Amino acid sequence: MALNGTWKIEKNDNYEKFMEAMGVNMMKRKLGAHDNLKLVIQQDGNKFIVKESSNFRTIDIEFTLGVEFEYSLADGTELTGSWNMEGNKLVGKFTRKDNGKLLTAYREVVGDELVQTYVYEGVEAKRIFKRG
16 A cells, blocks of 8 residues: 555644644644654555654554544643545544544655644644655
């Protein structure tokens, strides 16, 4: 599948504003904007294994499309939700456990880049990855 592979963060667009909307404090926002995030994505049918490694943590996330699971962001925010495929795009809808608000995430390959888009409370951010 197109998402399979190793992806290294190339650039962020509006990511600090997004983290601010999420309630991340300024120090963590500054660090988060330079986290050197690397994703290793393996898809096998409806099952995904995503290894996230950054300056802060390395975790393995396993999920099946359409099946709800729990996930914690790097800042400790806890979410519950699921990923689904819409065409060639992975669409994640997650609810924050602390306030019940929706975080939507998208992952899609555009040209030779993996574009990860987040939308929270009307604030949209993009993180662009290159194959590495």
